Amino acid sequence: MKRGLSAVHLAVLAGGFAFLYVPIALVILYSFNSSRLVTVWGGFSTQWYMSLFANEQLLAAASISLRIALVAAALSTVLGTCAAFALQRFGRFRLRMMFAGSLYAPLVMPEVIIGLALLLLFVGLGIGRGFWTIVIGHTTLGLCFVTVVVRARLVGFDRTLEEAAQDLGASPAQTFRTITLPLIAPAMAAGFLLAFTISLDDFVIASFTSGPGSTTLPMRIYSQMRLGLTPEINAISTLLIGLVGVCLLFATSIIRFRAPSEAQ
Amino acid sequence: MGKGAPLLRLEGVSKCYGATVAVDALSLDIPHNEFFALLGPSGCGKTSLMRLIAGFETPDKGRVFLDGLDITDLPPHLRPVNMMFQSYALFPHMSVAKNIAFGLRQEGRTRKEIFARVEDMLRLVQLPGLGDRRPDQLSGGQRQRVALGRALVKRPKLLLLDEPLAALDRKLRHETQFELMQAQRETGTSFVVVTHDQDEAMVMAHRMAVMRAGQIVQIGSPREIYEEPTSRHVAGFVGETNFFEGRVIQYMPGGVVLETSKGLRLESFCRDHPVIGTRVTISVRPENMRLSAPGILSSNGGIGEIVDHVFREGMSSFRIRLETGDIVHLRQNQGEGVLSFDRGMRVFVSFAPEHARALVR
Numbered sequence: 001m002k003r004g005l006s007a008v009h010l011a012v013l014a015g016g017f018a019f020l021y022v023p024i025a026l027v028i029l030y031s032f033n034s035s036r037l038v039t040v041w042g043g044f045s046t047q048w049y050m051s052l053f054a055n056e057q058l059l060a061a062a063s064i065s066l067r068i069a070l071v072a073a074a075l076s077t078v079l080g081t082c083a084a085f086a087l088q089r090f091g092r093f094r095l096r097m098m099f100a101g102s103l104y105a106p107l108v109m110p111e112v113i114i115g116l117a118l119l120l121l122f123v124g125l126g127i128g129r130g131f132w133t134i135v136i137g138h139t140t141l142g143l144c145f146v147t148v149v150v151r152a153r154l155v156g157f158d159r160t161l162e163e164a165a166q167d168l169g170a171s172p173a174q175t176f177r178t179i180t181l182p183l184i185a186p187a188m189a190a191g192f193l194l195a196f197t198i199s200l201d202d203f204v205i206a207s208f209t210s211g212p213g214s215t216t217l218p219m220r221i222y223s224q225m226r227l228g229l230t231p232e233i234n235a236i237s238t239l240l241i242g243l244v245g246v247c248l249l250f251a252t253s254i255i256r257f258r259a260p261s262e263a264q
Numbered sequence: 265m266g267k268g269a270p271l272l273r274l275e276g277v278s279k280c281y282g283a284t285v286a287v288d289a290l291s292l293d294i295p296h297n298e299f300f301a302l303l304g305p306s307g308c309g310k311t312s313l314m315r316l317i318a319g320f321e322t323p324d325k326g327r328v329f330l331d332g333l334d335i336t337d338l339p340p341h342l343r344p345v346n347m348m349f350q351s352y353a354l355f356p357h358m359s360v361a362k363n364i365a366f367g368l369r370q371e372g373r374t375r376k377e378i379f380a381r382v383e384d385m386l387r388l389v390q391l392p393g394l395g396d397r398r399p400d401q402l403s404g405g406q407r408q409r410v411a412l413g414r415a416l417v418k419r420p421k422l423l424l425l426d427e428p429l430a431a432l433d434r435k436l437r438h439e440t441q442f443e444l445m446q447a448q449r450e451t452g453t454s455f456v457v458v459t460h461d462q463d464e465a466m467v468m469a470h471r472m473a474v475m476r477a478g479q480i481v482q483i484g485s486p487r488e489i490y491e492e493p494t495s496r497h498v499a500g501f502v503g504e505t506n507f508f509e510g511r512v513i514q515y516m517p518g519g520v521v522l523e524t525s526k527g528l529r530l531e532s533f534c535r536d537h538p539v540i541g542t543r544v545t546i547s548v549r550p551e552n553m554r555l556s557a558p559g560i561l562s563s564n565g566g567i568g569e570i571v572d573h574v575f576r577e578g579m580s581s582f583r584i585r586l587e588t589g590d591i592v593h594l595r596q597n598q599g600e601g602v603l604s605f606d607r608g609m610r611v612f613v614s615f616a617p618e619h620a621r622a623l624v625r
Contacts, residue, residue, distance in 0.1 A: 158351065158353065160349050160351055160353040161353050161355060161356075163320055163340070163347075163349070163353065164347075164349055164353035164355075164414075165355075165366070166320075166339070166340045166341045167318060167319075167340050167341070167345075167346055167347045167415075168341075168346065168366050168367035168370060168414070168415075168418065169341050169342075169367050169370035169371060169418065170341055170366075170370050171341050172341075174370065175341075178366075179355060182357050183356070183357060
């Protein structure tokens with residue numbers, strides 16, 4: 001007990017982790033269950049992953065979800081980075097407070113309301129709902145996460161680096177490409193991954209903004225669940241958990257990895 | 265412009281930030297191959313002046329010429345002037361060699377030439393073999409030399425150095441001063457150093473300008489500025505000095521006699537010709553003050569008591585409180601007969617009129 005972890009500490013730690021992760025662990029565990037009954041353990045098997053890859057409906061939904069997530073994350077990254085620059089670099093322009101407020105609003109606004117608002121807008125404008133309307137919905141949500149992460153990076157950005165580059169003969173555009181962009185790239189990558197995972201597991205906004213033929217994975221899982229729980233759901237959920245987990249791990253390690261070099 | 269024209273010419277340059285005048289109608293010529301220092305307290309406008317020369321700021325009034333060409337409206341990346349930043353501003357995501365190569369790559373030099381010139385520069389700044397390191401793997405002194413190399417590798421006509429030694433510790437600062445002077449001699453580039461440290465300016469510069477409130481108050485060699493200050497401000501800012509204030513009561517050849525409010529009558533050299541009754545300040549450097557036993561040589565000075573005696577860097581420093589209440593600093597080499605004086609003794613403190621300067625401003 002040299003490191004000071006007493007039995008009480010360990011118990012609290014275990015309790016906390018159990019509270020957070022036992023449900024997820026169960027989903028992963030039961031995805032390898034050979035029994036047809038979701039709640040009864042019948043031995044180890046990977047048969048549900050096999051049948052999953054034969055389930056075209058689920059695979060189609062997964063492919064739509066992935067494509068939406070990629071496009072929405074890319075758009076969020078570009079727009080969010082621009083917004084971060086506007087907030088951090090353009091001084092006190094008119095309506096700056098309103099701009100910041102409306103940018104960060106989706107962070108605190110209930111998703112149901114965002115979904116409803118988008119639905120009203122698309123119906124009102126007569127835009128057919130489908131792939132792109134979901135992308136727009138997810139971009140509104142994702143770009144504020146990107147803005148927060150990139151702006152944090154810009155706050156600590158040493159602008160004499162940009163002056164030094166210009167002093168050495170780099171035009172403003174070259175300076176942005178060779179100095180600014182590489183130095184904020186980790187924040188942009190982290191923001192991209194956050195936006196990607198948010199889009200991937202969003203259910204509420206997608207159900208408001210989707211149309212025929214654009215059912216995302218969470219929506220498909222939900223509708224299958226209503227017909228009855230199948231072990232396939234556990235299998236696809238496990239894959240989803242894995243993907244999101246990897247993305248978040250990347251995002252945090254990128255943010256953390258870059259930190260020491262800034263300390264100097 | 266023909267031969268002998270200055271490398272850099274500032275003509276009536278002004279720059280305001282809101283209501284604050286940072287640089288006030290300032291004119292300055294800097295010739296080729298000179299080590300020039302801009303000295304002044306923080307907020308005197310020296311950094312603004314440097315940024316005007318580098319192109320990060322444009323003057324509200326006045327023109328900036330480099331080698332006869334008007335560069336006032338040229339953006340920083342098109343000016344053949346490089347700058348070494350106080351924070352060094354090394355690119356953290358690039359190796360030392362890439363940092364130094366950055367300016368050459370912007371010029372579109374061939375890979376071979378860049379490699380050769382980076383290697384040469386690493387040797388000049390005494391960092392051979394460290395080209396692959398990252399800036400955060402270097403010591404403060406090494407980073408300073410990378411910054412110098414990066415600014416020099418483009419062979420600029422003029423190199424600006426913003427407080428180049430401020431981030432180094434005392435000992436390293438001392439060595440680096442001489443390295444900077446050597447780099448200036450070897451490259452033949454004109455260096456303009458901005459500093460608030462008068463020792464730095466005195467040691468390194470061929471010529472220096474003392475700045476105050478956006479203007480140059482005196483310009484000259486370090487020796488001229490130290491020995492012939494033209495104003496009380498310069499005398500007090502550059503080096504230690506003793507001030508005696510009083511009114512002119514009489515003239516003497518080459519100078520004036522003044523009487524302080526406490527009744528001391530002091531003779532001093534004076535460049536100006538103040539009328540009788542003018543308030544003037546006499547400046548006498550501590551090393552020009554003399555100590556003697558009271559009663560022997562009792563002119564141009566006063567009687568006082570030694571309150572402190574410190575030995576530092578081969579010199580004896582005394583602090584003497586005169587009977588008039590003034591505190592006088594005095595510094596003398598060991599072995600000039602000062603060893604017999606110590607704390608608590610009554611002494612006569614005096615100076616030769618030719619070592620004193622009576623200043624009207």
